[in-house]
Structure formats: structure tokens, C-alpha cells
Amino acid sequence: MKTKIFKRTFFILFLLFLVACSTKKDTFLARNSHALSTRDNILYNGQMALDKGVVSIKSSNKDNFWKRLPIERMQIIDDNSPEGTPKNPDFEAAEAKATKAIQKHSMNIDGQEKNYQIDEAYLLLGKARYYDQRFFPALEAFNYILYKYPTSSNINSAKIWREKTNMRLGNDAQVLKNISKLLKEKKLKSQVVADANALLAESYLNLEEKDSAIAKLKIAEKNTKVNAEKARYRFILGQLYQELGIRDTALSYYQEVIDLNRKVEREYIIQAYAKRAQLFDFDNGDGDAFVARYNKLIADRENRPFKDVLYYEMGVFYDKYNDQELAKEFYNASLKSKSPDKYLIASNYRNLGNMYFKNTDYSKAAKYYDSTLVKLEVKTREHIHITKVRKDLDEVIGLELIAKTNDSILNVVAMTDANRVAYYEDYIGKLKKSDEEKRLLAEKQKEIQQNIDRNNLSSNDDPDPAGAQQGGRPPQKKALAPPATTGLTSNTASDVFYFYNPATVAYGKIEFKKKFGNRVVGGNWRVPTRTDGAADAIADENPTETEPEVAAVETPQYTTAFYIGMLPSAPAEIEKIAKDRNFAYYQLGVIYKEKFKEYALASDKLEKLLIQNPEEKLVLPSMYNLYKIYQITDAAKAEEMKNRISSQYPDSRYAQIINNKNPSTATESETAEAEYGKWYQLYQQEQFVLILEKIDGLIIQYYGDEIIPKYELLKANTIGKLRGLDQYKKAMQFVTDNYPSTEEGKNAKEILTAQIPLLEKMNFTTNDTKNWKLLYKVGKREDKNTKALEEKIKKFIANEKNNRLSSNFDVYTEKENFIAIQGMQSEGYASSMASMLKDDKKYKITEPGIVISNDNYKVVQIKKNLEAYLNPKKQVAVPAQPAASQPVAPQPVVPQTAVDINSPDDEPKPTAPPVSKAARTKPPGATPKMGENDVPKTSSTPK
Numbered sequence: 001m002k003t004k005i006f007k008r009t010f011f012i013l014f015l016l017f018l019v020a021c022s023t024k025k026d027t028f029l030a031r032n033s034h035a036l037s038t039r040d041n042i043l044y045n046g047q048m049a050l051d052k053g054v055v056s057i058k059s060s061n062k063d064n065f066w067k068r069l070p071i072e073r074m075q076i077i078d079d080n081s082p083e084g085t086p087k088n089p090d091f092e093a094a095e096a097k098a099t100k101a102i103q104k105h106s107m108n109i110d111g112q113e114k115n116y117q118i119d120e121a122y123l124l125l126g127k128a129r130y131y132d133q134r135f136f137p138a139l140e141a142f143n144y145i146l147y148k149y150p151t152s153s154n155i156n157s158a159k160i161w162r163e164k165t166n167m168r169l170g171n172d173a174q175v176l177k178n179i180s181k182l183l184k185e186k187k188l189k190s191q192v193v194a195d196a197n198a199l200l201a202e203s204y205l206n207l208e209e210k211d212s213a214i215a216k217l218k219i220a221e222k223n224t225k226v227n228a229e230k231a232r233y234r235f236i237l238g239q240l241y242q243e244l245g246i247r248d249t250a251l252s253y254y255q256e257v258i259d260l261n262r263k264v265e266r267e268y269i270i271q272a273y274a275k276r277a278q279l280f281d282f283d284n285g286d287g288d289a290f291v292a293r294y295n296k297l298i299a300d301r302e303n304r305p306f307k308d309v310l311y312y313e314m315g316v317f318y319d320k321y322n323d324q325e326l327a328k329e330f331y332n333a334s335l336k337s338k339s340p341d342k343y344l345i346a347s348n349y350r351n352l353g354n355m356y357f358k359n360t361d362y363s364k365a366a367k368y369y370d371s372t373l374v375k376l377e378v379k380t381r382e383h384i385h386i387t388k389v390r391k392d393l394d395e396v397i398g399l400e401l402i403a404k405t406n407d408s409i410l411n412v413v414a415m416t417d418a419n420r421v422a423y424y425e426d427y428i429g430k431l432k433k434s435d436e437e438k439r440l441l442a443e444k445q446k447e448i449q450q451n452i453d454r455n456n457l458s459s460n461d462d463p464d465p466a467g468a469q470q471g472g473r474p475p476q477k478k479a480l481a482p483p484a485t486t487g488l489t490s491n492t493a494s495d496v497f498y499f500y501n502p503a504t505v506a507y508g509k510i511e512f513k514k515k516f517g518n519r520v521v522g523g524n525w526r527v528p529t530r531t532d533g534a535a536d537a538i539a540d541e542n543p544t545e546t547e548p549e550v551a552a553v554e555t556p557q558y559t560t561a562f563y564i565g566m567l568p569s570a571p572a573e574i575e576k577i578a579k580d581r582n583f584a585y586y587q588l589g590v591i592y593k594e595k596f597k598e599y600a601l602a603s604d605k606l607e608k609l610l611i612q613n614p615e616e617k618l619v620l621p622s623m624y625n626l627y628k629i630y631q632i633t634d635a636a637k638a639e640e641m642k643n644r645i646s647s648q649y650p651d652s653r654y655a656q657i658i659n660n661k662n663p664s665t666a667t668e669s670e671t672a673e674a675e676y677g678k679w680y681q682l683y684q685q686e687q688f689v690l691i692l693e694k695i696d697g698l699i700i701q702y703y704g705d706e707i708i709p710k711y712e713l714l715k716a717n718t719i720g721k722l723r724g725l726d727q728y729k730k731a732m733q734f735v736t737d738n739y740p741s742t743e744e745g746k747n748a749k750e751i752l753t754a755q756i757p758l759l760e761k762m763n764f765t766t767n768d769t770k771n772w773k774l775l776y777k778v779g780k781r782e783d784k785n786t787k788a789l790e791e792k793i794k795k796f797i798a799n800e801k802n803n804r805l806s807s808n809f810d811v812y813t814e815k816e817n818f819i820a821i822q823g824m825q826s827e828g829y830a831s832s833m834a835s836m837l838k839d840d841k842k843y844k845i846t847e848p849g850i851v852i853s854n855d856n857y858k859v860v861q862i863k864k865n866l867e868a869y870l871n872p873k874k875q876v877a878v879p880a881q882p883a884a885s886q887p888v889a890p891q892p893v894v895p896q897t898a899v900d901i902n903s904p905d906d907e908p909k910p911t912a913p914p915v916s917k918a919a920r921t922k923p924p925g926a927t928p929k930m931g932e933n934d935v936p937k938t939s940s941t942p943k
Contacts, residue, residue: 038105038117046097046124053090053131065271066343068239069232071202071217076133076168091132098125119145119152123161130165139165156182156192163199172203179203194224198233214240231257231264238275247279254279270306273297277313282320290317308339312348324355346375350386357393360601362400366393392595395740399584399591406581413567413574424560432558578612585609586618593629603629617700620645624654653701672707676714683714686811688721689780709735709744716748722814724864729756764856764869771854772824774834776847778817781809790819792843796836797821813864820857827851 061075101121107113126141142162145152152158159182163175179196182188188196197220204213214237221233238253257264257272273294280290294317297303298310315330331348339345353368369390376383412420556562568574585605592602606622606629614622623645630638646655679698682691695715702708712735720728732748739745776793778786790809797805804823811817824830834849852860852869860866 035105035117038101038121042097042101042105043117043120043124046094046101046121046128049090049093049097050124050128050131053088053094053128056088056090057131063267064343065274068205068243069236071198071205071232071236072164073232074131087132087134091128094128095125095132098122098128113149119149119154119158122149123154123158126158126161126165130161130168133168135165135168139169156185156188160192160195160199167199167203167206172206175203176200190223191225194220194222194229197223198229210240210244227260227263228265231260231268234260235268235272235275238272242275242279251276251279266302267306270297270303270309274309274313277317280317287317287321308334308337308341308344311337312344315348315351319351319355324359327355328352342375346372349375357389360598362393362397366390366397369393392591396588396591399588402584403581403588406577406584409568409577410574410581420564421560424563427563428558428560579615582609582612582614582618585612586614586622589622589625593625599629599633603633620649620652620654624658627658672702672705675702676707676710679711680714683718686721688718688811689814691715691718692722692814709739709742712739713744713748721811725756725759725862732756759862762859762862764859765853767855769853769855770825771822772827772830773852773854773857774821774824774830775818775850775852775857776820776845777850778809778819778847779815781817786817786819789845789847792837792845793819793821796843799842810861812861812866822854827853 057074061073063069063073098121102118102125105121106118113119122141122145126138126145129135129138129141139162142158142165145154145158146162149155159178163178166172166178167175179200183193183196197216201213201217201220204210204216217233217237217240221230221237224230224233234253234257238250238257241247241250241253254272254275257268258276261269277290277294291314294310294314298307298314303310311330311334315327315334318324318330319327331352335345335348349368349372353365353372356362356365356368369386372386373383373390376386412423415423568577586609589602589606589609592598592605603626606626609618609622610626623641627638627641627645630641642658645652646659649655675698679691679695691714695711695718699708699711699715702711716728716731716735719731729752732752735748736745736752740749776789778789780786786809790807793807797807802823804825805821806823808820808822809817810820821833824833830851834851837843837845837849850866850870856869860869
């Protein structure tokens with residue numbers, strides 16, 4: 001009986017289980033069974049995976065408080081993976097759980113979903129895809145909820161998430177329309193209102209409508225119940241008001257963030273304090289209260305992870321008050337805090353660099369700017385700006401070194417002999433003192449290291465021989481026993497300190513005397529020579545033993561003759577040093593004025609230049625630049641300089657400019673560019689001789705303008721066309737040395753390093769070729785003989801009726817040119833043509849013709865070595881080499897001395913005395929590379 005009851009009960013329960021597991025039966029048991037399994041098993045695990053992924057996003061997406069925070073913390077990460085590919089395993093797991101819930105527990109019966117947890121599954125599916133940055137699949141999931149479950153309790157959340165996805169896809173106008181429609185509905189929960197308004201605010205910010213964004217964000221801040229969101233919204237409101245320049249409102253919102261205290265992450269509190277520090281009123285604010293508040297923050301143990309930020313803000317505070325010592329102290333403290341914020345580190349380095357820049361310590365400023373660039377993102381405006389300043393500093397450092405060194409040399413050269421000796425004796429005294437301090441420091445460090453090593457060895461000695469053997473190590477030599485005296489020591493307590501052993505003391509004395517000889521007992525005993533007469537007072541322990549005296553060898557650097565002998569004596573050398581110094585002063589004045597806006601430094605350099613008897617070409621540009629500076633700094637001096645220019649140089653271009661005698665709509669720079677364009681056009685027309693005659697005057701006329709490097713490069717190319725490769729190389733070197741930071745200087749350097757070496761390798765060849773020329777030497781194109789010869793050759797070509805033949809007038813040098821007949825395919829044909837032109841009565845050309853191949857003609861034109869070609873004994877032919885690519889002539893810059901600023905010595909050292917250096921700048925000269933009909937083109941072609 002009992003068995004039958006059990007079987008019936010089991011059968012009934014089995015039927016109930018089958019009914020409950022069915023997704024096709026709309027029963028109470030089936031609906032609740034599937035809903036319960038969906039909610040408490042699959043969706044619970046999916047939500048856990050989603051939460052874990054969100055936490056990982058927040059931890060990886062660190063907020064950049066230097067910029068306005070995004071309202072939603074998630075940041076878009078660009079990668080190359082396809083749109084549908086999962087990126088985060090946690091979100092992939094959440095998506096898998098949501099998909100499983102939909103596939104296995106969906107009860108879609110008669111077009112209606114009976115499992116009331118399936119909308120939750122679709123919402124989880126959309127969120128997982130959204131956070132995984134797969135926005136189109138996420139949009140499909142949210143749209144399905146809105147389409148399929150219009151009465152769902154999650155309908156408003158689905159609408160918000162759909163619009164968040166639209167916002168990420170750039171559809172901000174659609175977001176504004178749909179969310180505004182949602183907010184018109186009644187009975188919305190406060191958190192829904194907060195989320196909707198936060199989304200509107202972010203869309204308005206994307207559209208750069210800050211006022212509308214502020215209004216919506218305020219509503220979101222009032223309605224949200226999440227403290228983290230409150231802090232974030234308040235902080236962003238403070239940033240927005242700060243951007244709009246509404247200081248008091250911004251300060252109040254930052255204070256509201258601070259008032260949340262421990263309800264939010266500590267980072268928000270510290271950054272709010274930092275923002276308040278940035279908004280401090282340095283004119284009317286209470287500086288003492290500021291210092292007290294931030295000192296208290298620094299002393300708080302809870303703020304230890306944020307000391308980098310607090311120290312930086314204190315550094316900025318003292319920097320603004322021009323207390324540079326305290327500012328440096330706090331900036332360095334911030335750097336020592338090992339901040340993870342790269343921009344904070346860069347800001348510390350940048351501010352320190354700016355301080356040294358203001359103090360005109362350009363070497364240190366350059367080093368700090370180098371460190372700044374390492375930490376900054378490369379493509380930012382700040383990186384580009386600091387890079388430009390850094391390059392300018394290289395130029396300034398080099399010029400300052402030239403000016404300082406040459407000034408020192410000239411000052412010493414101008415001294416009397418007695419003053420010169422006294423000057424160097426004073427320097428030598430400082431040098432000896434510095435060297436002695438270094439030597440003593442090195443010896444002290446060496447002694448400390450020896451003691452450390454001795455103690456380490458002594459601690460490794462085992463006094464118990466048995467113990468040493470038990471340890472399995474070989475017995476070690478006593479640390480304090482001197483070499484070769486081990487056999488003299490005994491196994492007594494006295495060998496612990498070897499001065500207690502007479503044998504070791506005797507050994508030490510002998511070794512000392514061998515090494516140092518007799519020395520006076522007293523300070524500085526290592527110095528071999530003593531002037532106090534105490535050398536005779538030393539007590540000799542062994543009177544029978546004679547000691548060799550140590551000869552005192554005086555160091556050359558400790559004699560005045562060493563330095564005086566290095567001073568320049570030839571007038572030409574002294575004059576060159578003075579010219580280099582003056583040119584450096586002029587360039588420094590222009591750089592300080594134009595690039596750094598340091599008008600005091602600029603005027604100082606230019607004023608000093610004018611009293612140093614500079615070259616005539618520097619006088620007028622210096623006066624004009626001083627006039628422009630005085631217009632900004634001192635109107636009276638500007639008027640005085642104007643009158644001086646007008647009276648001394650009434651016909652100059654500068655006088656016309658400052659007196660408006662040539663009113664024109666074109667600016668000064670445009671006029672200079674137009675003038676350069678005319679000469680460049682003449683260069684293209686091969687008017688090389690005319691350009692070379694006039695270009696020096698143009699350089700003097702426009703000296704000091706930005707157009708000068710272009711003229712210098714044009715001159716270099718013209719010299720190359722007329723004087724050959726050697727002169728071209730010298731001219732390009734001059735452009736490189738004098739204008740290294742301009743485009744022209746850089747292009748000249750490229751020609752020197754990449755193109756000229758290839759041209760130098762070109763030489764005459766004996767290889768067979770099918771391109772030959774017949775050359776006739778002529779004078780200028782305007783000469784009667786040249787024109788007559790040209791007419792005869794044209795007549796001959798016309799009579800020959802050979803379409804290959806043609807003739808050209810080719811420039812060769814300043815005095816010689818060629819009329820070249822080209823198009824001949826063999827040397828024999830060219831020779832016969834020369835004979836015909838000489839013997840035929842129609843032509844009777846007495847000038848000897850020169851038969852030459854095209855390849856060799858290129859060499860002749862580039863190197864100007866026709867004589868070497870005509871005298872083959874002096875020129876050895878070599879196999880033809882591949883034709884070198886013709887150079888594109890660049891443009892020109894300012895003498896600059898390379899300075900190693902990355903290895904300065906922080907220890908104070910006596911300044912080295914001035915010493916002359918030969919050939920500081922290269923002499924002017926130049927040569928371009930060119931082929932048969934090649935015309936070098938400058939990269940500064942006027943547009």
C-alpha cells in the first residue's frame with residue numbers, strides 16, 4: 001500500500017516538474033519557476049560579472065583633472081578590433097549570461113513574453129555591450145526592450161541607456177529630442193530624472209553649449225542619490241564656471257565637493273582644494289590663511305598619496321609671489337613624491353624651467369624643458385611650444401657662450417702686462433683651492449670606502465679555525481694584516497689591530513717612505529712642496545737609511561705663462577674675435593626681442609653692441625631694432641633714436657620706414673619678399689653674374705630682416721654655378737654655420753651631408769656613350785663675337801637637317817661661357833663636325849672646338865675643371881659612376897656654437913680664463929651641384 005502511494009506521489013511530482021520546465025505552457029508554476037531561475041541564478045551571476053567589469057573600467061580610466069571631467073567616467077578606447085568583437089572578459093561573461101537567460105527561459109507565448117525577468121536580461125545584454133564599447137549591438141538590445149516590452153518597469157532605464165548609446169555614436173541632436181520627451185512624462189523617479197539630465201548635460205557639452213549644460217547638470221546634482229555622482233557633478237560645475245570666468249561660483253562648487261568629506265573618494269577632495277588654489281586671489285587674498293590651510297593638508301596622514309598635488313600647488317603659490325627659493329623647494333618636493341600623474345611632473349619641470357628662463361639661466365632652463373618634453377604628449381600645443389622655445393634656447397646658449405668667451409679674451413688682451421699677470425695669479429689661486437678641495441674630498445671618500453671594505457672583510461673572518469672548517473669555507477686572510485707580513489703575525493689578541501704589532505708598524509713606515517718620502521707632520525702633508533720651512537723638522541726613524549727627495553713638478557695650469565701664451569696676439573685674430581662677439585651680440589638682441597619678448601635684455605645687448613665699434617652693416621639694423629624696442633618701453637628714447645637714424649642715415653630704407661616717406665599698402669616683410677622674388681627670378685633666368693655683383697649690397701640693405709637667410713642661400717647657389725663645387729661647399733657651410741635654426745640652414749646642412757659627397761665622387765669617364773657635345777668658348781652673351789658665332793652654328797644646324805642637333809648658350813664661369821652643340825651620337829661625328837665648321841668657307845670658325853661626352857660635361861660644369869679634361873695627363877679617367885641625383889638647393893640662418901647642456905657640473909667651480917679659439921666661424925663662400933642643364937632651385941621660391 002505504502003509502495004503504491006510513493007509511486008503515485010513521485011509520478012505527480014515528476015509531472016509538475018515537467019510542467020514547470022516547459023517554456024510553452026503559460027501556467028503559474030512555469031512562469032514563476034523560470035522567472036526565479038532567471039533572476040536568482042543566471043542574471044545574478046551576469047550582474048556580478050557586469051559590476052566587476054565596471055569597477056575595472058573605473059580603475060583603468062583614471063580621471064584627468066587637468067581637463068574638464070566627462071560626466072560619465074567611461075572613456076572611449078580606440079583599437080583595431082572589429083565592432084562586434086568583445087574586448088573585456090567580464091562583459092563577455094555578462095553578455096553570455098544574458099543570452100543564456102533569453103535562450104533558455106524566454107516564454108514567448110502568443111506574441112507575449114510571460115517571463116517577467118526577460119526584459120532584465122535584455123537590459124543586462126545592452127549594458128554589457130555598451131561598456132564593452134560595442135554600441136550598435138547595444139542599441140539593438142535597448143531598442144528591443146522598447147519595442148517588445150512597452151509596459152516593463154525598466155522602460156525608462158532602457159530609454160536612457162538607448163540615448164547614452166546614441167550619444168556615444170555622435171547622435172547628440174537625437175539624444176536631446178528623445179530625453180526631453182522623456183522628462184515631460186509624470187511620476188519619474190528622482191534617480192531617473194538625475195540620469196536623464198546628466199545625459200542632456202553631456203550632449204550639450206558635446207555641442208559646446210555650456211550654459212544649457214550647466215542648467216541640466218544642476219538638476220542632475222540635486223536629484224541624484226549617489227554621493228559619487230554628486231561629487232562628480234559638483235566638480236564639473238566648478239570647472240565649467242571656472243572656464244566661463246565666474247570665479248566665486250566655481251569656488252562655491254569646489255567647496256561643496258570638499259564638504260562631502262569622507263562620503264566620496266579622497267581624490268575629489270584633494271583636487272577640489274587644488275582647483276581652489278588655482279583660483280586664489282593673489283592681489284587681495286589672505287596668503288597666511290592659504291599657507292596655513294595647505295600646510296595642514298600636507299601634515300594630514302590621510303593625504304599622503306596626494307602630496308604631489310599639494311606640493312605643486314604650494315610651489316605655484318610661492319612662484320606667483322616671486323619667492324623663488326620656496327617655489328623651487330616645493331616643486332622639487334612634488335617631483336620627489338614619485339607622482340603617477342605625468343602632466344603634473346611635466347608641469348613641475350616646466351615651471352622650474354620658466355623660473356630659470358626668467359633669471360636668464362638658459363642652460364638650466366634648457367635641461368628642465370628637456371625633462372618637460374619627455375613627460376608631455378607629443379602632439380599637444382604645449383609640447384610644440386616648448387619644443388620651439390627649446391630650439392631657440394640652443395641658439396641663445398651658443399651665442400651667449402661666444403659673447404662671454406670673446407668678451408673675456410678681449411678684456412684680458414686689453415690689460416697691461418702687470419694686470420694680466422695679476423688676473424691669472426688670482427685665477428690660479430682659486431683653481432688650486434678648488435683642486436685641493438676636490439682632492440681632499442676624493443681621498444675622504446676613498447678612505448671611507450676602504451674602511452667599509454675592511455670592516456666587511458673583518459666581519460667575514462671566523463676567529464674559530466674549527467668553525468671555519470666546519471662551515472666548509474677556506475680560511476681567509478686577516479683583513480687588517482698588511483701584505484707580505486702574514487707570517488710575522490701571531491695567534492694572539494694583539495693581531496686584531498696591527499699597529500699593536502712592531503713588525504707591522506715597521507713595515508708601514510718603510511712603505512710610507514717609499515711612496516711619499518720625508519713629509520712634515522701637519523696639515524696637507526700630501527702636498528710635496530712646503531714653503532713654511534718645516535721640511536727639516538721631520539724626524540727620521542732610521543738615520544742610517546737615506547731617503548730620495550721627491551722633486552716638485554709644477555703643473556702647467558698653475559703658471560701664468562700657460563694662459564698668457566694662449567692669448568691671441570695677431571691683430572687679424574683679435575679683430576676676428578671682436579667681429580664674432582659683435583655679431584653674437586646683435587643676434588642675441590634680435591632673438592630676445594622677436595622670440596622671447598625680453599625687451600630689457602634685447603636693448604642691453606644692442607646698446608652694448610653700438611659702443612663696441614661694430615661693423616657698419618650692424619649699426620643701422622641695431623639702431624632700428626632699438627627704436628622698435630623703445631617704442632614699447634620708453635617713448636622718449638624711441639624719439640631720440642628716430643632722430644638719430646634720420647640724421648645719420650637719411651637715405652636708408654629704415655629711415656624711410658620710420659618716417660613713412662614711402663607709404664604703401666604692403667607691409668615691410670611683404671616688400672622684402674617681393675624684392676627677393678625679383679632676384680630669384682633672375683637666378684632662374686641664369687643671370688648669375690648680375691646676381692653675384694648685387695647680392696652683397698642687398699644683404700647689407702636688408703641685414704637684420706628674416707629674409708637674409710634666403711639671400712645668403714641664393715648667393716651660395718649662384719657661387720656654385722660660377723665657381724664650382726669647392727666654392728659651393730664653402731658657401732653652403734657658411735649658411736649652415738650662420739643660420740642653423742632656419743629652414744635655409746637646415747637645407748644647406750642636408751646638401752652638405754647628403755649631396756655634396758656624391759658630387760665629389762664624380763670624375764671623368766672613358767666609357768662609351770651615345771651622347772656627345774661640341775663646345776666653343778665664348779665671352780658674355782652680349783658680345784659681338786658671341787652673337788656672330790651663335791649665328792654661324794645655327795646656320796650650320798639648319799643646313800645639316802638633323803633633327804637631333806641643337807645648340808645652347810651655357811654659363812660656365814664669371815668670364816667664360818660655352819656655346820654647346822648637342823645631339824651627336826658618336827665622338828667621331830662630333831670631331832668631323834668640328835673640322836667642318838673650321839674648314840668650310842661658309843663658317844670659318846677659328847675657335848677650337850672641344851669634343852666631350854655628356855657625362856664628362858656634367859663633371860666639368862660641377863667642378864669647373866675644363867683644364868683637367870683638356871690635359872688628360874693630369875687627370876686619370878675612371879669608370880663611370882651612377883649619376884648623382886641633382887640637389888635641390890635649400891635656403892639659409894645665424895652662427896651658433898653647440899653647447900653640451902646635458903652634463904653640467906653642479907659643484908661651484910672657478911670660471912675658466914679666456915682662451916682664444918681659432919676659426920670660430922667658417923669664411924663665406926659656396927658652390928652648388930649641377931648637371932648639364934641643371935638650375936638649382938631654392939626651396940624659398942616666392943609664391
